[in-house]
Amino acid sequence: MKNTLTGCWAFVLMLSLGIFQPLGLLATETDPVPQSTSWINVVRTVQDKVVKIYGAGGVPGLESYQTGIIISPEGHILTAWSTVLDADMVTVVTTQGQRFEAKILGMDPKLEIAVLKADTSNLPFFSLKDLPKPDVGARVLAVSNLFGIATGNEAPSVQKGSLLAMSDLKERRGKSGVIYQGPIYVIDAMTNNPGAAGGALTDWKGNLVGLIGKELRDPQSNFWLNYAIPITELQDSIQAIIEGKTVASKNEMAVVENPHELIQLGIVLVPDVLSKTPAYIDRVLPDSPAAKAGLMVDDLIIMVGNQRIDAQNRLRTILQSISQDDALDLMIQRGSEIVPVKLRQE
Numbered sequence: 619m620k621n622t623l624t625g626c627w628a629f630v631l632m633l634s635l636g637i638f639q640p641l642g643l644l645a646t647e648t649d650p651v652p653q654s655t656s657w658i659n660v661v662r663t664v665q666d667k668v669v670k671i672y673g674a675g676g677v678p679g680l681e682s683y684q685t686g687i688i689i690s691p692e693g694h695i696l697t698a699w700s701t702v703l704d705a706d707m708v709t710v711v712t713t714q715g716q717r718f719e720a721k722i723l724g725m726d727p728k729l730e731i732a733v734l735k736a737d738t739s740n741l742p743f744f745s746l747k748d749l750p751k752p753d754v755g756a757r758v759l760a761v762s763n764l765f766g767i768a769t770g771n772e773a774p775s776v777q778k779g780s781l782l783a784m785s786d787l788k789e790r791r792g793k794s795g796v797i798y799q800g801p802i803y804v805i806d807a808m809t810n811n812p813g814a815a816g817g818a819l820t821d822w823k824g825n826l827v828g829l830i831g832k833e834l835r836d837p838q839s840n841f842w843l844n845y846a847i848p849i850t851e852l853q854d855s856i857q858a859i860i861e862g863k864t865v866a867s868k869n870e871m872a873v874v875e876n877p878h879e880l881i882q883l884g885i886v887l888v889p890d891v892l893s894k895t896p897a898y899i900d901r902v903l904p905d906s907p908a909a910k911a912g913l914m915v916d917d918l919i920i921m922v923g924n925q926r927i928d929a930q931n932r933l934r935t936i937l938q939s940i941s942q943d944d945a946l947d948l949m950i951q952r953g954s955e956i957v958p959v960k961l962r963q964e
Contacts, residue, residue: 660824661759665713665773666742668818670763671697671720671734673708685762685774685817686710686734687829688743693718693736694860696852697816698832699725701951703732704920706928710736715771724859727921727949727958730798731829731852733859744818744826749850752803752827756781760809760846762817762830774817779807787845797958802845803828809844810834819846878937878946883961884908887930894929911961914952921949 669686686697695710702708707719718736725732752758760777768774783804803819809830819828828846880887884906888898897919902908919927922940927933940946946961 657822660822661776662773663742664759664761664818664820664824665776667744668761668763668774669695669710669712670766670768670774671695671702671708671710671816673702674704681766681812683763683766683813684815685764685813685830687816687818687826688741689733689746689856690743690860691739691741693720693738693741694723694743695720695734695736696829696856697732697734698829699727699730699732700815700832700956703734704918704951708734710734711768711770712741713768713771713773722926724862725921725926726855726859727797727924727956729800729847729852729855730832730956731847731855733856746826746849746853746856749853750821750825750827751848751850752781752821754781754783757822758803758805758807758827759820759822759824760805760807760814760817760830761820762809762814764809764811764814764817766813777807777809779805779809782806785845797956798831798847800851801848802831803848805844805846807844809846810842873938874941876942878940878942878963880934880937882907882942882963883946885913887933890930892929894931897927897930897933907961907963911959913950913959913961916952917957918951919948920951920956923947 667688669688671684671686672682674682682702684698684700684702686695689696703722707721710718710720718738720734720736723733723735757778757780760779761774763774781803785802785804787799787802805819809817810833812833814830815832817830818826819830820826826849828848829852831845831847834843834845884903885899885908886901886903888895888900899913899915899917899919902913902915919933921927922933922936925936927936942963948959948961950957950959
């Protein structure tokens with residue numbers, strides 16, 4: 619069963635204190651940082667560097683909120699790549715209740731991260747230099763907007779826990795809706811709840827050590843995994859996104875000979891009636907490359923290679939720059955899941 623019982627009492631406690639301490643993980647005399655004024659200062663400092671993110675969604679099964687981490691004085695925000703970001707602009711809210719519009723600067727689908735840019739500066743931020751690497755058993759803080767409780771100037775929720783293990787996500791079978799394949803920290807705090815994705819995992823000194831991952835469940839055992847991606851695994855990609863190296867600009871889309879065409883791939887989109895009609899699939903032609911690759915009606919094409927697809931005309935422009943001799947790497951939104959698909963034209 620998912621963290622339903624934990625969520626109920628945590629809701630009340632977090633509203634009153636802004637800090638969630640799971641049973642069995644309360645501070646003791648042997649804790650490296652006692653529950654004192656200095657510890658509270660660490661918590662508040664970390665909370666100031668975490669923001670609440672609001673974007674697309676809001677329908678059953680698709681939350682419209684998650685969490686982000688401020689990583690530069692220029693307003694760069696690291697978060698988990700999800701359907702919440704399926705919008706031109708999203709809203710970020712600080713612990714003090716400041717609201718900013720943020721654009722999606724870039725994303726890395728394989729790592730399932732995105733970097734946003736808010737039009738602000740001089741906010742508290744996590745440094746990505748000289749990052750610590752905690753050992754198994756180390757005490758950690760998980761800071762996030764789980765359950766979407768903090769909508770204004772409320773502080774993000776804080777959970778105390780420790781690192782149970784360092785594992786590799788690709789070794790786990792039956793995972794649902796997660797593309798990332800790599801090292802993770804397994805946490806004994808109940809972080810796997812709506813809104814927590816993109817939150818900060820820190821050591822007890824407030825140093826950033828990980829990014830809280832998406833909700834992850836093994837459908838066979840119904841086991842929910844509480845995990846974070848080590849920030850050291852994300853550093854290079856974050857820097858590339860900030861420097862604009864991961865997404866080519868529109869003027870770099872040169873037309874090639876024999877480009878891919880949707881009909882030849884076996885894809886029929888919904889009628890293009892808006893200035894930015896989403897690239898939803900209306901039909902998949904039988905025995906076509908799309909059918910053989912497993913594409914389905916109502917799939918939403920959100921990326922081709924490293925290019926974000928925000929409208930059908932953008933999709934067609936990108937296809938004109940890719941030869942039929944080259945395979946297409948697509949990212950598909952199917953319900954609440956993100957699915958990678960490789961298309962080859964016969």
